[in-house]
Amino acid sequence: MAQGECISGKAHYFYVDVAQDNTTLYFSSRGGAGRPRLFYNPDQWADPTNAQAISRGTGTEQVLKVTVNRGRHFVSVLDPQGYEGLTIAASIDSALREPGEQPRDIVNACEQGLPSGYAELMPGRAQCASSGDSYFFIKVTEPGSALEIRTRHGVGNSDLFVSNFWPSTSMYTFASRSADNTEFLRIDGAAPGWYYFLLSGDGQNEGVSIQVNLFRPDRPKDHKQNRKLN
Numbered sequence: 001m002a003q004g005e006c007i008s009g010k011a012h013y014f015y016v017d018v019a020q021d022n023t024t025l026y027f028s029s030r031g032g033a034g035r036p037r038l039f040y041n042p043d044q045w046a047d048p049t050n051a052q053a054i055s056r057g058t059g060t061e062q063v064l065k066v067t068v069n070r071g072r073h074f075v076s077v078l079d080p081q082g083y084e085g086l087t088i089a090a091s092i093d094s095a096l097r098e099p100g101e102q103p104r105d106i107v108n109a110c111e112q113g114l115p116s117g118y119a120e121l122m123p124g125r126a127q128c129a130s131s132g133d134s135y136f137f138i139k140v141t142e143p144g145s146a147l148e149i150r151t152r153h154g155v156g157n158s159d160l161f162v163s164n165f166w167p168s169t170s171m172y173t174f175a176s177r178s179a180d181n182t183e184f185l186r187i188d189g190a191a192p193g194w195y196y197f198l199l200s201g202d203g204q205n206e207g208v209s210i211q212v213n214l215f216r217p218d219r220p221k222d223h224k225q226n227r228k229l230n
Helices: none
Strands: 005-018 023-030 037-041 054-058 062-066 071-094 117-120 132-139 146-151 158-163 172-175 181-190 195-202 211-217 225-227
Touching: 005 023, 023 037, 054 225, 062 071, 132 146, 132 225, 146 158, 146 172, 158 181, 172 181, 195 211
Parallel strands: 005 225, 117 132
Antiparallel strands: 005 071, 023 062, 023 071, 037 071, 054 062, 062 181, 132 195, 146 181, 146 211, 158 172, 158 195
16 A cells, blocks of 8 residues: 555546544655646545545645545546656554654643633643533634644543534544543544534543644645556
8 A cells, every 4th residue: 555656647546445443544646747636535536526635735746644434535646637657655544643752742731720621722722621521622724734632631531532513422533542531633634614522531530631733734836547556
């Protein structure tokens, strides 16, 4: 899957079978000539009208990252004017794995403010959560943004559930469930809209802080062969 494949033409269609939930899919193109874009759809062959995520970059140097769950996912390489000698590659990673060698810490917001069981989160600002279950939300305004959600500090155990609707412990899109209050989840390729978080405690959880970091995408300078990408 991580090996590059050289392609030429105006349209190529690939699918990737993902075995685990909370997976980061990474697609890239480089080399050759043309002005291709990469389009992603979780349900059908992707095109500019139905894509849920679109690559960013300049010329043939394109990158597409999206967080997905298990199942089959579709990526298309398209350029109405055509491309030649383009190398495309794909890889996967866990969206639950912290970037870098050491997990990033956040401020202990419970030492500085009162706990809340329902609040809008401000990017880069930790919020103290109430004991038991707490609900939070944040708005994404730009396509292709990335969210990193972290919880730290306190006692007991809290699990994190995320969706574009109010999640529960049985209905959610993504989840991080460690044995303590140290949760992490990265959502790449986030579509604009509201994102909702449930921090579900075991009844003994107290003093837990939650923080969301929002990364806006760089502005791009640019815009059937059915085959499995190996």
